Amino acid sequence: MGLSRRQFLVRTATCAVLFGLAPGLSACNGVIRHDSRKGEAYDALLGAIGQERTDMLWYASLAPSSHNVQPWTVIIDSDRWTIGSASSRWLPAVDPENREMLLSVGAFVENLTLAGSRFGIGVRSRVIAQSPNDPELVELQLSKVSPSGYPLERLEKRMTLRGPFQSQEIEASDFSSLIDGDEGFFYFPPASLEAAWLDEATIAANRQQVKRQDVASELASWIRWSDADARQYRNGLTPESMGITGLTGWYVRNFYGRDDVLNQDFRKNTVNRVVSQVAESGGWIVVTSDNGTPSALIQAGRRFERMLLKARGLSIGIHPMSQVLEEAPWKRDVRDALKVQKSPQLLLRVGYTRDYTDPVSVRMPLDRVVSFRAG
Numbered sequence: 001m002g003l004s005r006r007q008f009l010v011r012t013a014t015c016a017v018l019f020g021l022a023p024g025l026s027a028c029n030g031v032i033r034h035d036s037r038k039g040e041a042y043d044a045l046l047g048a049i050g051q052e053r054t055d056m057l058w059y060a061s062l063a064p065s066s067h068n069v070q071p072w073t074v075i076i077d078s079d080r081w082t083i084g085s086a087s088s089r090w091l092p093a094v095d096p097e098n099r100e101m102l103l104s105v106g107a108f109v110e111n112l113t114l115a116g117s118r119f120g121i122g123v124r125s126r127v128i129a130q131s132p133n134d135p136e137l138v139e140l141q142l143s144k145v146s147p148s149g150y151p152l153e154r155l156e157k158r159m160t161l162r163g164p165f166q167s168q169e170i171e172a173s174d175f176s177s178l179i180d181g182d183e184g185f186f187y188f189p190p191a192s193l194e195a196a197w198l199d200e201a202t203i204a205a206n207r208q209q210v211k212r213q214d215v216a217s218e219l220a221s222w223i224r225w226s227d228a229d230a231r232q233y234r235n236g237l238t239p240e241s242m243g244i245t246g247l248t249g250w251y252v253r254n255f256y257g258r259d260d261v262l263n264q265d266f267r268k269n270t271v272n273r274v275v276s277q278v279a280e281s282g283g284w285i286v287v288t289s290d291n292g293t294p295s296a297l298i299q300a301g302r303r304f305e306r307m308l309l310k311a312r313g314l315s316i317g318i319h320p321m322s323q324v325l326e327e328a329p330w331k332r333d334v335r336d337a338l339k340v341q342k343s344p345q346l347l348l349r350v351g352y353t354r355d356y357t358d359p360v361s362v363r364m365p366l367d368r369v370v371s372f373r374a375g
Protein backbone atom coordinates (compact mmCIF):
# COMPACT_ATOMS: atom_id res chain seq x y z
CA MET A 1 0.00 0.00 0.00
CA GLY A 2 3.06 2.31 0.22
CA LEU A 3 3.82 5.08 -2.24
CA SER A 4 5.44 4.09 -5.50
CA ARG A 5 9.04 5.22 -5.81
CA ARG A 6 8.05 7.90 -8.28
CA GLN A 7 5.17 9.21 -6.13
CA PHE A 8 7.48 9.23 -3.17
CA LEU A 9 10.16 11.26 -4.96
CA VAL A 10 7.64 13.75 -6.29
CA ARG A 11 6.14 14.17 -2.87
CA THR A 12 9.52 14.47 -1.20
CA ALA A 13 10.56 17.16 -3.66
CA THR A 14 7.26 19.02 -3.26
CA CYS A 15 7.55 18.93 0.49
CA ALA A 16 11.16 20.05 0.41
CA VAL A 17 10.26 23.02 -1.79
CA LEU A 18 7.22 23.93 0.27
CA PHE A 19 9.15 23.74 3.51
CA GLY A 20 11.71 26.08 2.06
CA LEU A 21 9.11 28.58 0.92
CA ALA A 22 6.39 28.35 3.52
CA PRO A 23 6.99 26.01 6.43
CA GLY A 24 3.86 24.35 7.77
CA LEU A 25 1.95 24.36 4.49
CA SER A 26 -0.81 21.80 4.67
CA ALA A 27 0.43 19.87 1.61
CA CYS A 28 2.94 18.24 3.92
CA ASN A 29 0.58 17.44 6.78
CA GLY A 30 -0.57 13.93 7.61
CA VAL A 31 -4.01 12.38 7.67
CA ILE A 32 -6.43 14.19 9.99
CA ARG A 33 -10.04 13.58 10.92
CA HIS A 34 -11.57 15.70 8.15
CA ASP A 35 -9.74 13.69 5.51
CA SER A 36 -12.06 10.73 6.00
CA ARG A 37 -15.69 11.24 5.19
CA LYS A 38 -18.39 9.55 7.21
CA GLY A 39 -18.24 6.90 4.49
CA GLU A 40 -20.42 4.30 2.88
CA ALA A 41 -21.17 2.73 6.23
CA TYR A 42 -22.77 6.00 7.32
CA ASP A 43 -24.93 6.10 4.18
CA ALA A 44 -26.01 2.47 4.65
CA LEU A 45 -27.04 3.20 8.25
CA LEU A 46 -29.04 6.24 7.13
CA GLY A 47 -31.26 3.91 5.13
CA ALA A 48 -31.62 1.46 8.02
CA ILE A 49 -32.18 3.70 11.06
CA GLY A 50 -32.60 7.27 9.75
CA GLN A 51 -30.54 10.45 9.93
CA GLU A 52 -30.83 11.30 13.61
CA ARG A 53 -29.95 7.89 15.00
CA THR A 54 -27.08 7.58 12.53
CA ASP A 55 -25.79 10.98 13.59
CA MET A 56 -26.07 9.99 17.26
CA LEU A 57 -23.69 7.11 16.56
CA TRP A 58 -21.32 9.29 14.59
CA TYR A 59 -21.16 11.93 17.35
CA ALA A 60 -20.71 9.21 19.97
CA SER A 61 -17.72 7.84 18.06
CA LEU A 62 -15.92 11.16 18.56
CA ALA A 63 -15.40 10.20 22.24
CA PRO A 64 -11.84 9.89 23.58
CA SER A 65 -10.22 6.51 24.28
CA SER A 66 -6.76 5.33 25.40
CA HIS A 67 -4.44 5.02 22.36
CA ASN A 68 -7.56 5.96 20.35
CA VAL A 69 -8.52 2.27 20.18
CA GLN A 70 -12.25 3.13 20.06
CA PRO A 71 -13.18 -0.02 22.00
CA TRP A 72 -16.96 0.44 21.76
CA THR A 73 -19.49 -1.68 19.88
CA VAL A 74 -23.23 -1.12 19.38
CA ILE A 75 -25.84 -3.80 18.68
CA ILE A 76 -29.10 -2.32 17.45
CA ASP A 77 -32.42 -4.01 18.11
CA SER A 78 -35.07 -1.41 17.24
CA ASP A 79 -35.24 1.00 20.25
CA ARG A 80 -33.01 -1.20 22.38
CA TRP A 81 -29.30 -0.66 21.82
CA THR A 82 -26.58 -2.64 23.57
CA ILE A 83 -23.18 -1.06 24.06
CA GLY A 84 -20.22 -3.37 24.45
CA SER A 85 -16.52 -3.58 23.70
CA ALA A 86 -14.44 -5.47 21.15
CA SER A 87 -11.67 -7.57 22.72
CA SER A 88 -9.49 -6.97 19.64
CA ARG A 89 -9.39 -3.33 20.75
CA TRP A 90 -8.41 -3.92 24.38
CA LEU A 91 -4.99 -2.92 25.73
CA PRO A 92 -3.85 -5.84 27.91
CA ALA A 93 -0.38 -4.40 28.60
CA VAL A 94 -1.35 -0.95 29.92
CA ASP A 95 -4.95 -1.72 30.87
CA PRO A 96 -5.09 -5.38 32.00
CA GLU A 97 -8.30 -4.85 33.98
CA ASN A 98 -10.12 -2.94 31.24
CA ARG A 99 -10.43 0.05 33.55
CA GLU A 100 -9.54 2.58 30.86
CA MET A 101 -11.73 0.72 28.36
CA LEU A 102 -14.77 1.20 30.65
CA LEU A 103 -13.97 4.91 31.11
CA SER A 104 -13.82 5.27 27.30
CA VAL A 105 -17.11 3.42 26.86
CA GLY A 106 -18.62 5.78 29.46
CA ALA A 107 -17.48 8.76 27.37
CA PHE A 108 -19.05 7.14 24.28
CA VAL A 109 -22.40 6.62 26.10
CA GLU A 110 -22.33 10.24 27.28
CA ASN A 111 -21.82 11.54 23.74
CA LEU A 112 -24.58 9.28 22.46
CA THR A 113 -26.95 10.56 25.16
CA LEU A 114 -26.13 14.24 24.59
CA ALA A 115 -26.49 13.95 20.80
CA GLY A 116 -29.75 12.02 21.26
CA SER A 117 -31.12 14.73 23.56
CA ARG A 118 -30.39 17.35 20.91
CA PHE A 119 -32.43 15.36 18.36
CA GLY A 120 -35.33 14.68 20.75
CA ILE A 121 -34.30 11.08 21.37
CA GLY A 122 -34.14 10.22 25.07
CA VAL A 123 -31.64 7.55 26.14
CA ARG A 124 -32.20 5.59 29.35
CA SER A 125 -29.19 3.49 30.28
CA ARG A 126 -28.61 0.51 32.54
CA VAL A 127 -25.22 -1.08 33.13
CA ILE A 128 -25.56 -4.83 32.58
CA ALA A 129 -21.89 -5.85 32.87
CA GLN A 130 -20.92 -7.98 35.84
CA SER A 131 -17.29 -8.14 34.81
CA PRO A 132 -15.13 -5.67 32.82
CA ASN A 133 -14.54 -8.44 30.28
CA ASP A 134 -18.21 -8.97 29.42
CA PRO A 135 -18.78 -8.31 25.72
CA GLU A 136 -22.05 -6.48 26.50
CA LEU A 137 -21.81 -3.63 29.00
CA VAL A 138 -24.72 -1.18 28.88
CA GLU A 139 -28.29 -1.49 27.69
CA LEU A 140 -29.96 1.62 26.25
CA GLN A 141 -33.65 2.25 25.71
CA LEU A 142 -34.47 5.00 23.21
CA SER A 143 -37.67 7.04 23.33
CA LYS A 144 -39.10 10.29 22.02
CA VAL A 145 -38.53 13.43 24.17
CA SER A 146 -38.41 17.15 23.45
CA PRO A 147 -35.11 18.32 21.93
CA SER A 148 -32.59 19.78 24.40
CA GLY A 149 -30.74 22.43 22.41
CA TYR A 150 -27.36 20.92 23.41
CA PRO A 151 -24.63 22.45 21.18
CA LEU A 152 -23.41 19.52 19.06
CA GLU A 153 -20.41 21.55 17.98
CA ARG A 154 -18.90 20.78 21.39
CA LEU A 155 -18.82 17.08 20.51
CA GLU A 156 -17.24 17.78 17.14
CA LYS A 157 -14.60 20.14 18.51
CA ARG A 158 -13.54 18.31 21.69
CA MET A 159 -9.97 17.08 21.55
CA THR A 160 -7.11 16.02 23.76
CA LEU A 161 -4.65 18.90 23.97
CA ARG A 162 -1.14 18.18 25.19
CA GLY A 163 0.08 21.79 25.21
CA PRO A 164 1.34 24.42 25.13
CA PHE A 165 -0.25 25.31 28.47
CA GLN A 166 0.15 28.46 30.56
CA SER A 167 1.28 27.86 34.11
CA GLN A 168 -1.28 30.03 35.87
CA GLU A 169 -3.84 28.44 38.22
CA ILE A 170 -7.28 27.55 36.94
CA GLU A 171 -9.76 30.13 38.30
CA ALA A 172 -12.21 28.73 40.86
CA SER A 173 -15.12 29.95 38.74
CA ASP A 174 -13.75 28.16 35.66
CA PHE A 175 -13.26 24.91 37.61
CA SER A 176 -16.84 25.06 38.80
CA SER A 177 -18.07 25.76 35.24
CA LEU A 178 -16.06 22.76 34.08
CA ILE A 179 -17.55 20.32 36.57
CA ASP A 180 -20.96 22.01 36.60
CA GLY A 181 -22.23 20.41 39.81
CA ASP A 182 -20.84 16.91 39.09
CA GLU A 183 -19.09 15.19 41.99
CA GLY A 184 -15.81 13.33 42.31
CA PHE A 185 -13.48 15.97 40.78
CA PHE A 186 -10.45 17.46 42.54
CA TYR A 187 -8.23 20.30 41.37
CA PHE A 188 -4.61 20.60 42.50
CA PRO A 189 -3.00 23.96 41.58
CA PRO A 190 0.59 23.93 40.25
CA ALA A 191 2.12 25.09 43.56
CA SER A 192 0.39 22.40 45.66
CA LEU A 193 2.18 19.43 47.22
CA GLU A 194 -0.23 17.08 45.44
CA ALA A 195 0.62 18.58 42.01
CA ALA A 196 4.32 18.22 42.82
CA TRP A 197 3.74 14.56 43.71
CA LEU A 198 1.81 13.99 40.45
CA ASP A 199 4.57 15.67 38.40
CA GLU A 200 7.29 13.53 39.95
CA ALA A 201 5.26 10.32 39.94
CA THR A 202 4.30 10.83 36.29
CA ILE A 203 7.95 11.14 35.28
CA ALA A 204 8.96 8.13 37.38
CA ALA A 205 6.07 5.97 36.13
CA ASN A 206 6.91 6.84 32.53
CA ARG A 207 10.58 6.08 33.13
CA GLN A 208 9.57 2.63 34.38
CA GLN A 209 6.92 2.03 31.71
CA VAL A 210 9.17 2.75 28.71
CA LYS A 211 11.34 -0.19 29.79
CA ARG A 212 8.44 -2.64 29.48
CA GLN A 213 8.61 -4.64 26.27
CA ASP A 214 4.91 -5.60 26.37
CA VAL A 215 3.90 -1.92 26.62
CA ALA A 216 6.23 -0.87 23.81
CA SER A 217 5.02 -3.54 21.42
CA GLU A 218 1.37 -2.84 22.27
CA LEU A 219 1.92 0.86 21.60
CA ALA A 220 3.77 0.02 18.38
CA SER A 221 0.75 -1.90 17.14
CA TRP A 222 -1.49 1.16 17.69
CA ILE A 223 0.71 3.79 16.03
CA ARG A 224 -0.23 4.57 12.43
CA TRP A 225 2.99 6.12 11.20
CA SER A 226 2.16 6.19 7.48
CA ASP A 227 -0.76 8.01 5.87
CA ALA A 228 -1.74 4.70 4.26
CA ASP A 229 -2.07 3.01 7.66
CA ALA A 230 -4.00 5.96 9.12
CA ARG A 231 -6.47 5.74 6.22
CA GLN A 232 -6.76 1.97 6.42
CA TYR A 233 -7.27 1.53 10.19
CA ARG A 234 -8.75 4.91 11.14
CA ASN A 235 -7.98 4.24 14.79
CA GLY A 236 -4.84 4.41 16.90
CA LEU A 237 -2.36 7.26 17.14
CA THR A 238 -1.18 9.17 14.09
CA PRO A 239 1.84 11.51 14.10
CA GLU A 240 -0.60 14.45 13.89
CA SER A 241 -2.58 13.23 16.89
CA MET A 242 0.66 12.86 18.89
CA GLY A 243 1.55 16.45 18.00
CA ILE A 244 4.37 15.46 15.62
CA THR A 245 3.88 17.89 12.75
CA GLY A 246 5.90 19.95 10.27
CA LEU A 247 9.15 18.55 8.93
CA THR A 248 9.47 16.02 11.76
CA GLY A 249 5.92 14.83 11.06
CA TRP A 250 6.69 14.39 7.40
CA TYR A 251 9.88 12.50 8.24
CA VAL A 252 8.25 10.06 10.64
CA ARG A 253 5.29 9.46 8.34
CA ASN A 254 7.62 8.40 5.57
CA PHE A 255 10.48 6.73 7.40
CA TYR A 256 9.21 5.46 10.75
CA GLY A 257 7.79 2.03 11.44
CA ARG A 258 7.00 -0.39 14.19
CA ASP A 259 10.63 -0.99 15.16
CA ASP A 260 11.26 2.67 15.87
CA VAL A 261 8.85 2.54 18.82
CA LEU A 262 10.95 -0.22 20.30
CA ASN A 263 14.32 1.51 20.05
CA GLN A 264 16.18 3.32 22.81
CA ASP A 265 15.88 6.79 21.28
CA PHE A 266 12.12 6.60 21.09
CA ARG A 267 11.93 5.56 24.74
CA LYS A 268 14.33 8.31 25.81
CA ASN A 269 12.37 10.92 23.84
CA THR A 270 9.14 9.78 25.46
CA VAL A 271 10.53 10.43 28.95
CA ASN A 272 12.07 13.77 27.89
CA ARG A 273 8.74 14.88 26.47
CA VAL A 274 6.96 13.97 29.72
CA VAL A 275 9.55 15.93 31.74
CA SER A 276 8.87 19.09 29.71
CA GLN A 277 5.12 18.54 29.71
CA VAL A 278 4.77 18.33 33.49
CA ALA A 279 7.00 21.40 33.85
CA GLU A 280 4.40 23.33 31.89
CA SER A 281 0.94 23.11 33.41
CA GLY A 282 -1.77 24.89 35.31
CA GLY A 283 -2.02 21.94 37.70
CA TRP A 284 -3.96 18.70 37.70
CA ILE A 285 -7.61 17.69 37.75
CA VAL A 286 -8.30 14.23 39.14
CA VAL A 287 -11.49 12.32 38.33
CA THR A 288 -12.46 9.76 40.98
CA SER A 289 -15.08 7.04 41.34
CA ASP A 290 -16.71 5.43 44.38
CA ASN A 291 -15.22 2.03 43.52
CA GLY A 292 -13.86 -0.01 40.63
CA THR A 293 -17.06 -1.75 39.46
CA PRO A 294 -17.98 -1.54 35.77
CA SER A 295 -20.93 0.66 36.68
CA ALA A 296 -18.81 3.15 38.69
CA LEU A 297 -16.16 3.30 35.94
CA ILE A 298 -18.71 3.89 33.18
CA GLN A 299 -20.27 6.65 35.30
CA ALA A 300 -16.82 8.20 35.85
CA GLY A 301 -16.21 8.12 32.08
CA ARG A 302 -19.51 9.93 31.53
CA ARG A 303 -18.65 12.67 34.06
CA PHE A 304 -15.16 12.96 32.54
CA GLU A 305 -16.61 13.48 29.06
CA ARG A 306 -19.18 16.05 30.28
CA MET A 307 -16.25 18.02 31.69
CA LEU A 308 -14.06 17.66 28.57
CA LEU A 309 -16.87 19.02 26.44
CA LYS A 310 -16.79 22.32 28.36
CA ALA A 311 -13.00 22.76 28.33
CA ARG A 312 -12.55 24.34 24.93
CA GLY A 313 -15.13 27.07 25.61
CA LEU A 314 -13.10 28.07 28.70
CA SER A 315 -9.76 27.97 26.78
CA ILE A 316 -8.58 25.14 29.01
CA GLY A 317 -6.58 22.26 27.56
CA ILE A 318 -6.86 18.80 29.09
CA HIS A 319 -4.23 16.06 28.81
CA PRO A 320 -4.85 12.68 30.47
CA MET A 321 -1.59 11.17 31.72
CA SER A 322 -2.38 7.63 32.81
CA GLN A 323 0.99 6.01 33.59
CA VAL A 324 0.77 6.65 37.37
CA LEU A 325 -2.45 4.59 37.40
CA GLU A 326 -0.87 1.87 35.25
CA GLU A 327 2.39 1.23 37.12
CA ALA A 328 3.18 0.00 40.64
CA PRO A 329 3.88 1.35 43.22
CA TRP A 330 2.32 4.66 42.14
CA LYS A 331 -1.12 3.22 41.36
CA ARG A 332 -1.24 1.92 44.92
CA ASP A 333 0.10 5.14 46.53
CA VAL A 334 -1.84 7.75 44.54
CA ARG A 335 -4.90 7.88 46.78
CA ASP A 336 -2.91 8.58 49.94
CA ALA A 337 -0.62 11.03 48.19
CA LEU A 338 -3.61 13.06 47.00
CA LYS A 339 -5.50 12.59 50.30
CA VAL A 340 -8.74 11.73 48.50
CA GLN A 341 -11.36 9.35 49.88
CA LYS A 342 -12.38 7.95 46.49
CA SER A 343 -10.46 6.04 43.79
CA PRO A 344 -8.57 8.19 41.27
CA GLN A 345 -9.47 7.05 37.73
CA LEU A 346 -8.13 9.82 35.50
CA LEU A 347 -5.17 12.11 36.09
CA LEU A 348 -5.47 15.17 33.89
CA ARG A 349 -2.75 17.74 33.33
CA VAL A 350 -4.59 20.97 32.59
CA GLY A 351 -3.83 24.54 31.63
CA TYR A 352 -5.11 27.64 29.94
CA THR A 353 -4.19 27.68 26.28
CA ARG A 354 -4.58 29.78 23.17
CA ASP A 355 -3.65 26.90 20.92
CA TYR A 356 -6.77 24.84 20.26
CA THR A 357 -6.77 23.55 16.68
CA ASP A 358 -9.40 21.50 14.90
CA PRO A 359 -9.43 17.88 16.13
CA VAL A 360 -6.97 15.65 14.29
CA SER A 361 -7.48 12.14 15.70
CA VAL A 362 -9.06 9.72 13.21
CA ARG A 363 -12.25 7.67 13.69
CA MET A 364 -13.35 4.30 12.32
CA PRO A 365 -16.25 4.05 9.89
CA LEU A 366 -19.45 3.10 11.70
CA ASP A 367 -19.70 -0.39 10.18
CA ARG A 368 -16.75 -1.39 12.37
CA VAL A 369 -18.77 -0.41 15.44
CA VAL A 370 -22.44 -1.06 14.68
CA SER A 371 -24.27 -4.32 14.00
CA PHE A 372 -27.90 -5.45 14.12
CA ARG A 373 -29.25 -8.02 16.57
CA ALA A 374 -30.15 -11.12 14.60
CA GLY A 375 -33.82 -11.61 15.16
Ligand SMILES: Cc1cc2nc3c(=O)[nH]c(=O)nc-3n(C[C@H](O)[C@H](O)[C@H](O)COP(=O)(O)O)c2cc1C
Nearest residue numbers: 064065066067068100103104159160320321322361
Ligand atom coordinates in the same frame (compact mmCIF):
# COMPACT_ATOMS: atom_id res chain seq x y z
C1 LIG B 1 -9.07 6.53 29.69
C2 LIG B 1 -8.17 7.37 28.84
C3 LIG B 1 -6.80 7.41 29.10
C4 LIG B 1 -5.95 8.21 28.32
N1 LIG B 1 -4.61 8.26 28.63
C5 LIG B 1 -3.78 9.07 27.90
C6 LIG B 1 -2.40 9.19 28.24
O1 LIG B 1 -1.90 8.55 29.18
N2 LIG B 1 -1.62 10.01 27.50
C7 LIG B 1 -2.13 10.74 26.45
O2 LIG B 1 -1.39 11.49 25.82
N3 LIG B 1 -3.45 10.65 26.10
C8 LIG B 1 -4.27 9.84 26.81
N4 LIG B 1 -5.61 9.76 26.47
C9 LIG B 1 -6.12 10.55 25.32
C10 LIG B 1 -6.27 9.67 24.06
O3 LIG B 1 -5.00 9.39 23.52
C11 LIG B 1 -7.16 10.41 23.05
O4 LIG B 1 -8.45 10.50 23.59
C12 LIG B 1 -7.24 9.69 21.70
O5 LIG B 1 -5.99 9.65 21.08
C13 LIG B 1 -8.23 10.38 20.76
O6 LIG B 1 -7.88 11.73 20.58
P1 LIG B 1 -8.91 12.91 20.93
O7 LIG B 1 -9.19 12.85 22.40
O8 LIG B 1 -8.19 14.17 20.56
O9 LIG B 1 -10.15 12.69 20.13
C14 LIG B 1 -6.48 8.97 27.24
C15 LIG B 1 -7.86 8.91 26.98
C16 LIG B 1 -8.70 8.13 27.76
C17 LIG B 1 -10.18 8.10 27.45
